Amino acid sequence: MSRRTIRTIAAAGALLLAATACNSASTSSGDGDKGSSARGVSADSIKVGGIVSMTTASGYSKKDTDLGAKARYDRANAEGGINGRKIDYLGAEDDGQDGGKNMAAARKLVQQEKVFAVSPMSSTTFSGADFLEKQKVPTFGWGTLPSFCGQNKFLYGFNGCLVPMPGGTITQSWPEGLAHVLGGAKGKSVAIIANDNEPGKFSIRTYQQGFKTAGFKVTYAKANVPTTTAPSDWSAYTKALLRSNGGKAPDAIVSVMQTPYNIGLFTALKRAGYKGVLTDPTDYDPALLAKDATKQALDGVHVLLAFEPFESTSPSMKQFKEDIKKAAGKDVPLNMHMMTGYMSADLFLSIAEKAGKDLTVESFQKAADGFSDTGTMVGDRALPKGQREAFGCGALVQLKDGKYAVSSPFKCYEPIPFK
Structure with missing residues (x-):
């Protein structure tokens, strides 16, 4: 034509x-x-x-x-x-x-x-x-x-x-940043949870390898949370997470999910008495602090950033x-x-x-x-x-007392081969 x-x-x-x-x-x-x-x-x-x-x-x-x-x-x-x-x-x-x-x-x-x-x-x-x-x-x-x-x-x-x-590589900014928060990865355990979809399953595969390579013991790694709406009852997930470390709670729980899911999960974990470190890659948003319930649910959480924190000068x-x-x-x-x-x-x-x-x-x-x-x-x-591969840089910020503070500084880490 x-x-x-x-x-x-x-x-x-x-x-x-x-x-x-x-x-x-x-x-x-x-x-x-x-x-x-x-x-x-x-x-x-x-x-x-x-x-x-x-x-x-x-x-x-x-x-x-x-x-x-x-x-x-x-x-x-x-x-x-x-x-x-x-x-x-x-x-x-x-x-x-x-x-x-x-x-x-x-x-x-x-x-x-x-x-x-x-x-x-x-x-x-x-x-x-x-x-x-x-x-x-x-x-x-x-x-x-x-x-x-x-x-x-x-x-x-x-x-x-x-x-x-x-054949590619995995950025280690999250595992290494968490190791900084915990004073090292040796002898420390993490549990990883994600949504039941393709990105969630891929995240589990990626981060499971990354945290193990950094020296953590991975006690739980599942993409099993429904994606349609956040569960109203988180008890099945909290029980599995809190017993994953040989019947005990892990030192840190890593959630690879969006804010509504994190609020529900973290609230349930806190009510169950969990005292370890909570971390996710999504909840760096001052607007979340406008509601007391949200602010309380996310208080203490360390959020992964793949960019300079807003607190940077x-x-x-x-x-x-x-x-x-x-x-x-x-x-x-x-x-x-x-x-x-x-x-x-x-x-x-x-x-x-x-x-x-x-x-x-x-x-x-x-x-x-x-x-x-x-x-x-x-x-x-x-x-x-x-x-x-990722550009390999990241930071962690922690929400504490209604404001964010850098808990692991912005830094570039050597990536690892993805297998």
Whole structure:
């Protein structure tokens, strides 16, 4: 079929979606007469969209990921854009943490909105990954999903790949940070629990190996908590956890779950008399302190961060806080979702800048291959290494008496081989 025939059909509207779906990311999308042959790129703008779980069945929301991305794009535009082009950020589609909606959002952004890139993508489901990869859409998000690791050339975790394939590596920031809190891993025991879904099962496999390598005794490692809604009765889980260490409680309990689940589990554990260390990777959010019940449930919990804590006084953190305030129009409580959006956008912008004035998927991917920088809020970044392993940096903060304090400083650790 000739290009003229395709245009005729598209103009008639008969096969618009089919024709768009068949086009590659570097095929003209109507912007070619404005100075670029890349979809979503004109002489003066780069079109970018996002996919974020803003609403979920459990009530957990990542909506501030969108604000974080906007804050970073706003600053880039205020500084003159990327090689003379402003970022036309469309905002994020809400996938409701639903696989079907995630795919629909990906298709909408590519086929209807004709974006050059998707950044951020933050959800526990990523059914649109294969579609975005096939359409050659550079996509940036939190590398907690297998799609951001391994063979996908166009998908990037803002802090690297956190769930590697065999042959890759595992970041040791959580085990080593917890060892710092406990005064060492030797003779210490941990129990790990996660949701009963693919990310949960993969997390168990990853962290079980990581904590063992760090010197911990892993007494329990199961992805067995339903994902639809948080259980109303946690007794079965607390009994199993508190008896996992030869009939005794482990020194630490590691929850690889979202906030509503952590609140329920930690409350039940405390009521059962557990005095050990509680830790998770999600509950770094000052907004959680607004409710006494939530604040009480999470009091004492050590939260894993894959970025500099907000308590840092570095120039980068100062800039981040200023950018968020400008984008929000006021002072707002900071949270990790803002950082996810901000650093996803930052990595995209950094690669796009390196790609130069002639921005195409090909020039972008060439810039990504061999990209590196140092001293960012997620540590030293390097590609394509970051598509196989994490950047390896992290910290722990503890919620205590209504505020967060650093319990293990931000540091980069040597990763271990994933088997």
